[in-house]
Amino acid sequence: MLRLGDDTLVLAQRLGEWCGHAPILEEDIALTNISLDLLGRTQNYLKLAGKLHQPTKSDDDLAFHRDSEEFRNLLILEQPNGHFGDTICRQFLFDNFSLLLAGHLASQEVNTEIAAIAAKAIKEIRYHVDHSSKWMLRLGAGTSESHGKIQGSLDKLWQYTDEMFLIDEVTSAAIESGLFPDLSTLKSRWLDNVMSTLSEAGLSIPSNADMKYGGRNGNHTPHLSEMLEVMQVLPRTYPGTTW
Amino acid sequence: MINPESHKIVEAVKRQLEDVMDPELPFLTIGEMGMLRDVYYEGDHTVIVLTPTYSGCPATDIISEDSLKAARVVDPKAEVAISMRPAWTTDWISKETRAKMEANGIAPPLGSSNDRAFLTGEGKIVPCPLCKSKNTKMISAFGSTACKASFTCLDCSEPFEHFKCI
Numbered sequence: 001m002l003r004l005g006d007d008t009l010v011l012a013q014r015l016g017e018w019c020g021h022a023p024i025l026e027e028d029i030a031l032t033n034i035s036l037d038l039l040g041r042t043q044n045y046l047k048l049a050g051k052l053h054q055p056t057k058s059d060d061d062l063a064f065h066r067d068s069e070e071f072r073n074l075l076i077l078e079q080p081n082g083h084f085g086d087t088i089c090r091q092f093l094f095d096n097f098s099l100l101l102a103g104h105l106a107s108q109e110v111n112t113e114i115a116a117i118a119a120k121a122i123k124e125i126r127y128h129v130d131h132s133s134k135w136m137l138r139l140g141a142g143t144s145e146s147h148g149k150i151q152g153s154l155d156k157l158w159q160y161t162d163e164m165f166l167i168d169e170v171t172s173a174a175i176e177s178g179l180f181p182d183l184s185t186l187k188s189r190w191l192d193n194v195m196s197t198l199s200e201a202g203l204s205i206p207s208n209a210d211m212k213y214g215g216r217n218g219n220h221t222p223h224l225s226e227m228l229e230v231m232q233v234l235p236r237t238y239p240g241t242t243w
Numbered sequence: 244m245i246n247p248e249s250h251k252i253v254e255a256v257k258r259q260l261e262d263v264m265d266p267e268l269p270f271l272t273i274g275e276m277g278m279l280r281d282v283y284y285e286g287d288h289t290v291i292v293l294t295p296t297y298s299g300c301p302a303t304d305i306i307s308e309d310s311l312k313a314a315r316v317v318d319p320k321a322e323v324a325i326s327m328r329p330a331w332t333t334d335w336i337s338k339e340t341r342a343k344m345e346a347n348g349i350a351p352p353l354g355s356s357n358d359r360a361f362l363t364g365e366g367k368i369v370p371c372p373l374c375k376s377k378n379t380k381m382i383s384a385f386g387s388t389a390c391k392a393s394f395t396c397l398d399c400s401e402p403f404e405h406f407k408c409i
Contacts, residue, residue: 026383026393033385040299044327116328120298123330123409127384 001052001114002062003170003216005045006073009063010224011094012038013231014081023084030131031087037124044117064235068225069218076160078215078224082153085139085146089153092132096193097164097186099125104181111179133197140201147202154198155206162211164190170216249284255317256289257282263313266305267388270347273306277335280326288320294331297389297409333408345372350394350405369405371396381405 015035022028046059053062077094081087102125105118139150165187167175174180198205214220235241260282263273273279273293281292291310295303307323314321333352336344341351350372368377376398384407386393391404 026385029387029393030383030385033389036299036301036389037297038299040295040297044298112328116330117298120327120330123332124298127407131384 001045001049003072004114005042005049005059005062006071007077007094008038008045009042010071010073010227011077011091012036012042013227014077014079015087015091017081018087027084034091034128034131037121037128041117041121041124045114048113048117060235064232068220068228071215071218071220071224071228073215073220073224074160074163075212075215075221076157076163078220078227079157079160080223082156083149085150086153086156088132088135088139089150089157091128092136092197093157093161093194094164095125095129095132097190099129100186100189100193101181104186105179108178110177114179136197136203137201140198140203150201151203154203158206159209159212163213163215166213166216168216246284252318253282253284253289256291256314256321259313259317260291260310263306263309266302266309267390268344268347268349271340271343273310275337275340275343277331278306279310288322289314289318291321291323292326293323294326294329296331300389302388331409333406336406344406348372348403349391350403352406352408354408369394371399371401372403373401374399379403 012035015031015038018028018031018035020028022031042063043059046062050057050059050062074094076090079086079090099122102118102122106115106122108115136150139146141147165183167183171180171183175182195205260279261272261274263279265271265273265276265278268276276296278293278296279291280294281290283290283292291314293303293307293310303325307325311321311323334355336352344351350369353367353369369379369381370377371379371394374396376396378397379394380397382393382395382402384392386404390406390409392407393402394405395402
């Protein structure tokens with residue numbers, strides 16, 4: 001639960017950093033709208049996670065009063081925004097994963113609260129996938145400059161993709177119970193979907209990427225603590241403050 | 244068993260809620276938007292069941308507060324319960340409400356959310372709510388609020404918003 005909530009929280013914060021900085025107004029609005037959807041999902045997941053916590057915690061406690069090593073998000077999501085192509089590529093890789101995962105979470109019957117959150121999320125993620133996939137096509141099949149840049153983004157981010165399908169103690173228990181789908185099957189479905197857009201965009205994946213893991217255990221890149229410093233400064237400086 | 248006293252309170256709360264508007268579409272009530280799912284009496288107070296439109300819609304909190312404020316005039320102990328399941332859908336917006344949206348310059352959702360082609364706006368014609376021209380173009384699937392996409396009319400050149408099917 002914490003993993004699901006942290007994934008969307010960290011990505012929502014990263015996308016929010018684009019507010020007022022995106023290359024065109026429509027994209028400024030799109031990226032922050034997507035951020036808002038992710039933040040909504042975060043609140044739902046972190047509220048659930050907080051209820052299970054001993055003693056119970058609120059979604060805000062979890063978001064603002066944990067340090068980076070207590071976060072369980074994927075490494076790919078905490079990477080800095082880079083240029084627009086880097087952000088789009090990260091989004092594209094994650095959106096496709098989110099859609100497949102939400103498809104399973106919405107239909108499983110082990111946890112009905114998660115199923116309700118996921119059922120709502122699917123409708124929103126379809127828009128996100130549509131948005132990031134179309135940009136992958138435009139940038140990949142655009143000018144030689146855009147192609148070069150987006151291929152560079154893919155080369156850089158690919159090493160973080162296998163972590164989405166990591167089978168460890170937590171996920172294997174979740175798979176066992178039926179809450180989670182079989183992640184190796186999910187991976188091949190994800191690869192099919194992602195590859196079909198990438199090949200249409202004329203992009204190729206790096207053949208010998210050295211896959212990176214660690215986010216799920218709290219071993220993050222330094223980028224996360226830098227990001228959290230900004231995100232958490234207000235509630236930590238003025239605990240309990242309200243608007 | 245229907246208790247006549249609590250039934251009366253529920254009816255009074257329902258009447259109060261008829262004046263609660265969607266803060267982002269201030270000409271529509273939360274009932275018309277399909278967000279108000281149920282009002283019932285439990286124990287010693289009324290429960291108002293609301294379903295949010297989008298996961299992160301910031302209007303949800305305001306709508307809860309406004310509903311409570313309106314309901315507590317007749318039942319000081321009224322409470323709000325947020326229901327996520329079934330997920331909100333534009334299918335809950337009636338024909339009459341869609342017409343109101345159009346009259347207020349917002350192109351209403353077209354067709355049913357089950358139709359995948361309608362989902363992303365691809366291959367669908369969204370008529371301009373101002374000049375009714377069908378010669379329009381989607382600028383972005385995202386807009387000023389989570390629920391709307393940005394369009395422009397190629398005939399009257401007016402930008403307008405389309406309420407997305409979800």
